[in-house]
């Protein structure tokens with residue numbers, strides 16, 4: 001049998017796939033690498049439809065991938081942006097307890113952040129909150145001075161440029177539809193023809209579970225698309241927000257709650273909510289994919305989640321359709337915001353893994369098999385953590401490949 005065309009093919013040119021390509025090409029210049037994406041350009045989905053916040057790592061369970069890789073990834077990202085002249089603004093953020101009942105959870109977040117090694121965190125009172133964010137209302141807050149903002153789409157495009165300069169083949173407009181294992185290699189069927197590789201890395205985001213199944217895996221989790229819709233503040237009202245103002249999140253869900261954030265373009269965005277979408281790329285209510293919907297409805301986990309959280313789901317749908325309801329959520333954080341101050345401003349769709357028992361997976365998930373490594377859950381803060389995830393995946397892949405080549409063996 002002839003030699004495979006590539007040593008490793010990465011499916012998905014979002015920020016995770018590209019960071020993985022970069023890590024592999026830096027550590028192992030001898031490997032023949034390719035990145036494939038079904039879209040005509042890189043980072044068309046989650047990686048360019050997000051809040052642009054470089055999270056400091058305070059929310060996540062100590063010891064989890066999210067905690068470790070967010071803290072490390074944020075530091076790597078800052079250095080990467082400095083090296084390549086990309087925007088990185090350390091604006092800080094406040095997480096605001098709007099009444100006394102939220103204070104214990106706020107204190108817990110502060111404790112977690114300290115345990116996760118997040119630098120500079122402070123528990124502050126309402127006077128200090130007013131000094132930092134004069135228009136925010138709250139009884140107490142956590143101040144995270146290291147939280148930053150960037151443009152993840154631009155970061156991803158820069159990663160793509162660097163990876164191709166390292167010799168990585170970037171094949172756009174090429175969807176991986178099937179993966180067959182042959183004697184010493186994989187044969188990938190793509191919409192632009194077949195190709196062969198020794199290993200596959202699946203970084204297909206919203207389609208990662210489907211691709212894992214196409215490659216013969218039986219992952220227990222299923223990706224559920226949660227749309228996050230945004231508004232933006234009118235230019236003359238941007239002064240209401242200096243940095244980023246977040247609520248105390250609901251611990252039942254892995255989402256951070258509707259917040260207000262500055263962007264590197266000088267806008268102030270409000271959102272995202274978390275609405276169950278009718279298609280994996282369901283960027284609006286009108287986008288419905290009957291086959292994907294039927295597949296999702298056949299998954300018992302969806303029904304169990306619906307039974308447990310139907311009230312929250314209905315509220316999210318209502319808040320999505322009603323500007324007034326959305327603005328009422330914002331007014332809890334910044335009471336001066338009025339309906340006339342905001343206009344709709346696009347949406348992103350989160351790839352969130354769901355278990356058969358109806359619980360939402362709250363950590364990154366990596367599934368290794370003989371010739372593949374599947375990234376099966378990489379929601380927020382995976383953009384923040386991308387450079388650390390890339391190094392982690394490169395290290396895991398070295399283990400899959402049987403030998404740990406120099407530089408990639410140690411977990412990040």
Ligand SMILES: Cc1cc2nc3c(=O)[nH]c(=O)nc-3n(C[C@H](O)[C@H](O)[C@H](O)COP(=O)(O)OP(=O)(O)OC[C@H]3O[C@@H](n4cnc5c(N)ncnc54)[C@H](O)[C@@H]3O)c2cc1C
Pocket residue numbers: 011012013014015016017036037038039042043044045046047048049050051052053054055174175176177203204205206207208211227228229272347348349350351378379380381382383384385
């Ligand atoms: C609304 C929203 C707000 C967020 N805010 C933040 C934030 O502030 N900070 C943060 O750190 N994170 C945030 N995130 C999360 C972050 O954007 C994602 O975790 C990250 O972008 C995931 O990157 P990815 O490469 O895994 O996925 P994606 O960017 O979705 O990339 C997957 C790629 O795979 C391609 N693909 C799919 N199937 C195939 C196939 N069969 N063959 C070939 N290609 C395929 C797709 O075209 C796509 O380009 C947010 C996400 C959303 C949706």
